[in-house]
Amino acid sequence: MSTERKNILVLFGGGGTEHEISAISSKYVYDCLKKIDIFNPILVEITKEGHWESEGRKSSLNGRILKTPTEQPYIDYVIPVIHGPPGETGEIQSFLQTLDIPYFGPGPESSSICFNKVTTKLWFDTLKIPNTPWIFANKYNELIEQEYIDFFDKNANDVFVKAANQGSSVGCFHVQIKEDLIPKIKEAFNYSDNVLIERTIKGRELEVAVYEIEGEIKASDPGEIICPDGFYTYEEKYSKKSHTDTEVKAQNVTQEQIDLMKSIALKSFKSIGLRHLSRIDFFLSDDGIFLNEINTFPGMTPISMFPQMLEATGLKFEEFLKNNILKDLR
Numbered sequence: 001m002s003t004e005r006k007n008i009l010v011l012f013g014g015g016g017t018e019h020e021i022s023a024i025s026s027k028y029v030y031d032c033l034k035k036i037d038i039f040n041p042i043l044v045e046i047t048k049e050g051h052w053e054s055e056g057r058k059s060s061l062n063g064r065i066l067k068t069p070t071e072q073p074y075i076d077y078v079i080p081v082i083h084g085p086p087g088e089t090g091e092i093q094s095f096l097q098t099l100d101i102p103y104f105g106p107g108p109e110s111s112s113i114c115f116n117k118v119t120t121k122l123w124f125d126t127l128k129i130p131n132t133p134w135i136f137a138n139k140y141n142e143l144i145e146q147e148y149i150d151f152f153d154k155n156a157n158d159v160f161v162k163a164a165n166q167g168s169s170v171g172c173f174h175v176q177i178k179e180d181l182i183p184k185i186k187e188a189f190n191y192s193d194n195v196l197i198e199r200t201i202k203g204r205e206l207e208v209a210v211y212e213i214e215g216e217i218k219a220s221d222p223g224e225i226i227c228p229d230g231f232y233t234y235e236e237k238y239s240k241k242s243h244t245d246t247e248v249k250a251q252n253v254t255q256e257q258i259d260l261m262k263s264i265a266l267k268s269f270k271s272i273g274l275r276h277l278s279r280i281d282f283f284l285s286d287d288g289i290f291l292n293e294i295n296t297f298p299g300m301t302p303i304s305m306f307p308q309m310l311e312a313t314g315l316k317f318e319e320f321l322k323n324n325i326l327k328d329l330r
Ligand SMILES: Nc1ncnc2c1ncn2[C@@H]1O[C@H](COP(=O)(O)OP(=O)(O)O)[C@@H](O)[C@H]1O
Pocket: 132, 160, 162, 166, 167, 168, 169, 170, 172, 198, 199, 200, 201, 202, 205, 227, 230, 231, 232, 233, 281, 283, 292, 293
């Protein structure tokens, strides 16, 4: 590798509900890269309408050249700091692969497996990764209302109804009244053609950061989201009025539970073919440990868990980035 500084394109935004969160995360990644003298980070926004803009000026990728009205740098590497579409859905990664540009984070296939909540469940069941009991409804299939009601009855009249392809708790409903079940499934169809119906777990929400360093995949100790209402909604996630607390290292968890969560997290990461990073979310209850979901490009805001859990292992975030980028550029 030459000693010239490497141009790292930091992409953020996109058309999803987490556009603004992605803007905050990208600033964090950009600031970390700025501290590394061999990298020259360049921020580009994908607007909600899908246009590329750098500092408010129209820009585009032409092969590996970023074209802006004032400059045309050669792009060595891309970090798609995008939560939700088109980043966690895998689209941007497919696009970068067609241009043969190396990038940070998992590839298109594992991204889309983890983004679609129904597909994720199919993988978890096949891999025997413990997860909550579930069924799913498809918009174009006959609505088998009795089947959904039977599932509701069998699961203590307490389920979550979730649109398959949303994040940030959008299109996600906690249903405890039988009459609400079918209307909520239909409401979730406004977001996605596939809707997951799963048993509510009364328990704690723990998260593990899985990360690569020196080519080795590692898992952090679990952190905890302490959400008083038991439903970590969009408001609770991002509003200043949130009552939710976080604990970078979860308390009152046995070593056995920690080891089990870490081993499930590592197994999931490897078997789904993830890369570089993921935040893996669990429920811990009296009935055991259940994997809820895998976030392939987790939030990186000042209050986000992934960077904090990573740094709690003793690894600096900029070192984590540098190590993986240099490995990919070799
Ligand atoms: N089966 C469940 N049991 C209990 N709480 C749940 C369940 N599924 C979801 N939740 C609550 O809803 C939140 C959002 O659901 P999640 O599956 O994580 O979707 P998202 O991708 O929107 O974060 C979770 O953080 C949790 O608070």
